[in-house]
Amino acid sequence: MAAGCATLKSRAASYGSIVTDRIPITTIIFNLPKRGIRRFMGANVKHYTAVAEPCRNFNILGMTVFIDPQDGREKFVLSNCIEGSTGNLIFIDTETGRGEVLQLPGDTGAWALLYLPQYGRLLVGTCESYGYLHSLDLKSRTWAKPLRHENELYIWNLALGSDGMVYGGTYPGCLLLRYDPERHTLDSMGRVSDNPRDQYSRTVYGGVPGHMVIIGGYDSSFLRAYHIGTRSFFDFGTPGAEVRQITDDFICTEYNGSFEFFDPKTFSPISGEGLIEQLEMNRLALPDGSNRPIIKLASGSWAGVCGQDYFLADADGGRLDLRSIPVPTPPTAIHTVIADDNGMIWGATEFGQTIFSCNPEDGTYWNSSNVCNSGGEVYGMQLLESKLYLSAYAGGDHIVYDPQQPWDQLNNINPKTLRSVAPDLIRPTGRTNLGPDGGIWTGWSASYGTYGGGLSRIDPSTQEVSSWYDPIPGQQVSGLTADKKHIYFATNGYASGLPYNDDVNCHFAVWSPEGRVVFKHAFPQGVKLGFVLAVGGRVLVPAGSEMHLFDTHSMAFVDSIDMEQSSGALVALDSERAAVFGKDLLVLNVRTGRLERNCELPGHVHTAALTKSGDLYFAWKTILYRLNAKL
Template sequence: MLRWITAVLAAVLVTTATAGAAAPAAPATTGAVEDLGVPISNFLILDSVVGADRDGRPTLYGSTYAASSPGVTFFAIDVETGELVKELPMPDSWGGYHTALGSDGRVYLSTQHGDGLAHLWRYDPATEQLGIVATTDETDIGHTFFFGVGAGRGGKTYLGTYPSGKLFSYDQETSALTDLGTVQADRLYAKAIVPLDGRRVFVGGGTPASANIVDTRTGVATSILPPEYADYSFAYNAAVVGNTLLVQLVVPDQRVLRFDLRGTRTVFAGEVPGLSGTGIVPLDANRAYAVGSCPGSAYGIVRYDFRTDDCEWLTDASWVSGQVSRAVVDGSEWLVGVGSKGLFGRYDPETGEVVTSQLEFAGSGSNVTALRTGPDGAIYGGTYETNALFRIDPDSGATTVLGGVAAGRSGEILSLASTDDELYMGSYTHNVVTVYDPARPWAPGVDPSASNPLDLGPVGEEQYRPWDMVQGSSGDVFLASGAAYGQLGGALSRIDADTHEVSSWRHLAGDQNLFALAAGDGEVYVGTTTHGDGVTASGDAQLLVFDEASSTVTHAVVPVPGSRWIASLAVAGNGQVYGSTLEGQWFRYDPASRAVTLLGDFPLGSANALATGPDGLVYGTGGALFRIDPATDAVTTLADVGGGYYRTIAFDDEGRVYWGSGTKVMRWTP
């Protein structure tokens, strides 16, 4: 349940003064701009399915996921040999989530697309042709895509959308696409799609969690989620074993619910004890293989008996991403899959034999999501969906990819902070913090005495996105985060730089998330947002003043009435705090008088990232690289190459500025 802000902070102060209209930005100053290139190229695989090729050979099909830039490819792997036998481009596509085999033997899959529309792709093994076969007419809702894909009986493929949360039916013979309507109001994601008997389809989604049975003749949806699970973020995966529907719930923990299918009735039958995860493949009417874990076991492939609730761990699952499939090779049945980084594998449950093959897929540049100067003077950063750290040598401009910062964790580094000897990294998902000492060998892990980076684990209660990090004047590191999918209430966490002990405070701004940080003299300034994952908080965005000595919020103000999102904060060399909003306005806060000065619309349109340079001036990116003189509030354009993510500016000892621009790192030399 949410814990609301205390009475002293509930009445947020609105203390502002309005300046005149902001002056236009000064013309670009002299300086050299360098393109330091793409630090990390990447691909992921999120799902796959076994079908047959034109000669009837068992073949594993799927697509890569490259959501930063167009670079998705369709692939086919020979199950017997483990060879990558086909790669086909999916033009202008940049992220594929689910793959399904139709009753017609063709492969159906969806990707996010550059035109912002939801497209369904189909591969025909008989003709070896790949193409788009259906597109929704939802053109007025922003970027949309088919999130869930489930192929059913009777020549139908069912599709769930984001952000409209709709269910669509695609006729495999006529190619007709039918809109069956929004599954549940205020749910943006329709992901877990499982066709059932009687022209019914289960649709799981969020956020918060939703679980519905949709009558495909009428479009009427009936919720089956018991009320005691309403606070979960997502019904993320689902499967049918015999007459049992299994639904996986995620966040704040993982649980698998069981529903008895009794004709057209669906009856809740409790939780499945001991089973974590899904990727379920039925073995018979009562047993199944699953990707997950048994009580006390490691994550892997397990065999579960739903009559006795016996769970048996079989083998590791490093070669599985998404679902595992069944295939027959030389008369024996194997479980087949491919891991997120291209490790193909098959497992014989009878003999225990595992056959693997590391495959290489075409990748694409991955967006720079965080950048910071490290304790050794090098420039460090992370990129989208890699959770990997890279380092740029300021002298040579050369980039070294150090690797994943936390074994077994996915996502990306969203924020960085540096102390005198360590680099702190905040990673999505689960708000995980890792700590790296550049003077020691690279050895990621969880052992405080040996690991580097050291994985401190998730930080804060029900937190997911570590939006910003900063070192306070006390020497401790502060982290601002957003709550998990479907949840409200971000947190401010404090990490002791000597012991790595963590303290965390949630709901400092009511149900809002915490997004931006800047450090002053004994104070940390916190910018909030009403934006959440699938949910929206109340009120206008706030600026909080957090006192390091007492660990309390001593002041709160709405700096820009009507704004819902403070994007970035920076403390200039003269102690003034500059802030920007996602709506394109900026402001100045005086810590001494507690007064806010509204500076109007930002002259360059947006100021997504602000950072204080070694010279005490404030630098930033949006549509361009710019500099703010705190003595006059004058904005000067430094380079016409803009930036993307919020925490992607760093400086070297020579006064040069580094910033992330899409998949590249740029450098400006005065």
């Protein structure tokens, strides 16, 4: 026993830190010699075939209603975000149910919709690459020239001010934008927050004479008002509160279930006695227990969206009429793919809570409705005993789906949402793997405005969820893998709602199924880690263009290879080889460090899967590809 401890201490001093009951955790940065890698095949050789565009869904970010000047009929309008393509608007006749699609002039989608009846125009504020302000003439269905503010990627919402101008909040600059509908110009009124790490001016509200109200953060949280005349900002109320309603008589905010009321002329607190009963219903409880945003129609009934459907509800919130969105479902970008024992490919969309399956032999596919009530997307997918285990952002959700049983998500039967790890953990950046103990393990990033992460485990026999917060303090889990003995994970300094933390040393760690770190190694500052993969007694740890190889028997890093590209998806091909995806496909022998094959890819690939028959599939944007030859 003493000799064994001495050996462990020696390795810790050389390569990192091994954690035992006797040895404390330490962090030692090391540098191994870099070794190049030989190519047996020339680069830029195409060896893949497109199979299908199997991932199709609606991802509705915004909605409004108006009387259409083209035909005088009421239209329920949905803003559909299409990852991997250009977003669109869906116009639904509230009486006939007929649908019309109009593509945006640019960008993936839009949260912000605002109807200006006096101009007969619909304003659209887009995301996630340009932050455009689009203006649509509803009579002619023509778009004005797109406007944007340099460096802004999102416009979150749009609200009409008492001065006739339209205001909106942004990401990442945390600006208050002002749009002049007469002149069709867009200007910045400055940053809403004084904190340079706050990136979100998330929601802007009008309805207060001479003022706009703005909430956002997320390094800090703010609730601020903007004085239109003096172009100045000031705080009021509780930071982080949501605006519930604004009327001529009061501003109502809500924080952790408690209401506060303010005078809209002075912003001074006022008594809420008798005012709570006046709050309008703006959400509707559905049979699944979720509360969905709703909008009032001319008939007095309500309209809203539930997953891949829209609904109409009686004025009293009673009878619910769930209807299919009456336009074709567009192809969307693929976020994750895995293969089942029968060679079927399963996957999830990059944005929107839907999954799909595809038969690669004939290209036929199936798409689900939303798998859970939270917005966001599925990151992790793991098959076990014919059941599909999912992990999803933004609700920190664990979901289990049995493809052999009828679909009943509204009653939380199939798929079934298990215990969430939110609010501490919300984004499963490390994805999901089967652990050596038979548990379903997932790596997570912390809540908005927090640097941190964690791990979770589902017990498949009981469906109980366990979780561990911040095993490496202040760092999210960026990749997770496992072998027959341990779970392995990497971390980095990314966080939801915050800029990257350049001050951290990213870590590689070994985790026991019992729930503790048994080894950890810190990389130098500036090195960012992503996915990891266990194969052939090694763990592949990409860091920039380098691939570090960790030996699971000696518990030490044993090699560092220059891959000449950043790595995306990692797939074990057999007991000694791994497919490494980036801009090229590299096949790495983890024992010899030699490159056995190299072919150009259509783009940088971040997800791929190997079938039991040895066929390799990967996704890029909306397309599922098959490698033409087995590796």
